[in-house]
Amino acid sequence: MTDIKRILVIGAGGQIGSELVVKLRGIYGNENIVSADLKDDVCPVLKETGLYEQLNITDAQRLAEIVKKHKIDAIVNFAAILSAVGECHPMRAWDVNINGFINVMEVARELKLKQVLTPSSIAVFGPSTPRENTPQETILRPTTMYGITKVSGELLADYYVKKYGLDVRGLRYPGIISHETMPGGGTTDYAVAIYFDAIQKGKYTCFVNEDTRLPMMYMPDCLKATTDLMQADFSKLKHHGDFNVGAMSFSVKELAAAVQKRVPDFEIEYKPDYRQAIADSWPMSVDDSAARQEWGWKPQYNLDTMSDDMISAIKKKIENNKLSC
Ligand code: NAD
Ligand code: SER
DSSP, X not given: OOOOOOEEEETTTSTTHHHHHHHHHHHHOGGXXXXXXXXXXXXXXXXXXXXXXXXXXXXXHHHHHHHHHTTOOEEEEOOOOOHHHHHHSHHHXXXXXXXXXXXXXXXXXXXXXXXXXXXXXXXXXXXXXXOSSBOSSOOOOOSSHHHHHHHHHHHHHHHHHHHHOOOEEOEEEOEEEOSSSOOOSOGGGHHHHHHHHHHHTSEEEESSOTTOEEEEEEHHHHHHHHHHHHHSOGXXXXXXXXXXXXXXXXXXXXXXXXXXXXXXXOEEEEOOOTHXXXXXXXXXXXXXXXXXXXXXXXXXOOHHHHHHHHHHHHHHHHHTTOOOO
């Protein structure tokens, strides 16, 4: 296990960051995980259980000050503009996802940090990539600005490993499904919204068609993949910033059927918008054998076990009058 003592999680207020901070605080100690985000109205747990700093990742000077102030020795970089918002604001996506990321890499290089973890995405693939069981090494020609920034991020990660010997790791998350913090403007957000709307309204209007099939992962598996990769032996990794990680793959029709089985009166209608073309350009499933071989990746949840858990968690939140962040 890498000898990391104090981690800065940037983009900690987002869907994954807000849960990863809690998990990392459990592993490394509350006082050793500093959370940071552009926004100040983050999930209360971030401020209640440890340190929180407001940070714009594009501000290199403030980033360096925070790293020095808290004696940070590793950074998890979750600050990003996701695919759907990125198509509405392409230059903002470039600025945060690329210029922000380079700030992280430069501060890590200059201050000799022990590790940087930065996620990539299935968005690195494009319409010319094989869509089924998409290989680890394949065509990377995305058609979204988000995807372009993610391919560039993977290349930069590998560049810093090779040129500077920096320990940089990253994984290509599929669509992440969770109930704590709402997703931040991605194409896969429908797979979260469907559960909330089914329970709260009994119906859902989906922005992609029923045959849309994408790779997905439940949050506990996402957190496990992330911490397992962080703790893997760096010398054993042949890949660095670009591990495919899979868990499940289903069409919206299959997802709706899983919801209907548990919420019998549930109804769904389809009104595809610009996100349909994004979804159609991404894989339906991925080959994650490199992650399995190099650091022992193995998911636990499938569509049925995830649906049971999502629905019971959302019902509990409604009973306790405590909906998601
Ligand atoms: P999110 O949109 O929920 O959270 C991103 C966070 O970054 C937000 O809290 C936002 O306020 C913050 N942020 C935006 N601009 C910032 C800036 N300039 N400075 C500091 N913070 C800023 O995203 P997420 O789903 O938690 O994604 C985390 C990472 O995982 C991202 O790199 C994303 O590309 C990747 N990813 C996510 C998914 C998914 O389905 N959620 C899938 C593939 C990859
Ligand atoms: N869930 C993300 C998105 O849809 C994939 O990276 O943007």
